[in-house]
Amino acid sequence: MRIQVQDAAFDLGAETERFAKAQDAAGAVVTFTGIVRNNADGTLKCMRIEHYPGMTEKALQKIADQAQERWDLTDLLIIHRHGDMVPGEMIMMVATASKHRLHAFEAAEYLMDYLKSRAPFWKKEMTADGAEWVAAKDSDEDALSRW
Amino acid sequence: MRIQVQDAAFDLGAETERFAKAQDAAGAVVTFTGIVRNNADGTLKCMRIEHYPGMTEKALQKIADQAQERWDLTDLLIIHRHGDMVPGEMIMMVATASKHRLHAFEAAEYLMDYLKSRAPFWKKEMTADGAEWVAAKDSDEDALSRW
Amino acid sequence: MNVVYFAWVRERIGLPKEKLSTNAKTVMELVEELRAREERYAVAFSDLSALRVALDQELSDFDASLNGVTEVAFFPPMTGG
């Protein structure tokens, strides 16, 4: 299991390849990648992600531990960036490995659902018109109720 | 959308990176990778995958079209190998991209469920003791009923 | 009509494909013809619940019509992914 919180960009291809290659007992690897998406008007200059150093790592560790308890995983990876990112840049990724494809899929969805609403990250969008904090979605909070 | 059926190995890292980088409208990218897993006794020498040239491509195209109709996807990718592979080698991958993470996840699961039971591939395991065709699992057929 | 076999069906019958002249109107009638030919066919087609059929590269059923069909494929349940 590896959890990384960092300002620097990460190499999705290399991370995915390394993760999958390290699996000799798992038949199934699932990854999720979050990418900075432009707004509807195409005016997004930059996405700034603030976080709570110390709590972030603890919260991600707790979410990862819960996923490992709940599903039969042989490995998992979480990388989440903070700082400034332009549209198209990758914000974060999770990867899960299991013998069973359903376990790998469900664990990755669980990690994402909890990471969205329980890990202390906050997004701010900087556009030509100014800066605005991204509001949490009710649907993200609701997503937790399925687990 | 890209669908590839091939004997040659593919580069999971490069494919994942290329797929994610090409997304400017999607915020969510999900990948699934299937890896040759050794058997319980660790005696698997080789996994041989037979397929039905012509029908394979049509079946994958149909499954991909159905996924695109059903979910709001900006892109999808399927790569599936045939021929001989040793434990640890990657058999196949799917990738989905969407604005919505739930769409990307569900579409990838749908692709995998249908690909398992509706695309004409057959696995044969070669061990020191001989060769045996992998039996289809009832659970794979049952998985289709959730869609 | 081209008849093609895959996986253990191909192995039991001992060939990957053959050209047949048949008056069979349905897949089931074709299966009965094949079963009657030789022991290896009878063995391969002994349990139809363990077999699948595709007509012109589309999954189909054993009671389907062969009208206009040029390629029939028999194989076990698929195990891709």
Next chain:
Amino acid sequence: MNVVYFAWVRERIGLPKEKLSTNAKTVMELVEELRAREERYAVAFSDLSALRVALDQELSDFDASLNGVTEVAFFPPMTGG
């Protein structure tokens, strides 16, 4: 006690952290103290449904006790991923 603020809470209050001496026994009592201090606090804490609190880096509730707590954090609902 260290009190830390994130995102728009930090911006409205105008500082990322401060050291406070307080007799507040619960988070709610601390919030009342802060609200009473200055307008910018009153504004930041006007709608608690838009706020979350963490005690020593664990998510908690506004009615939780501050007994033994060394760091209180206030921030809006999280938007990671």
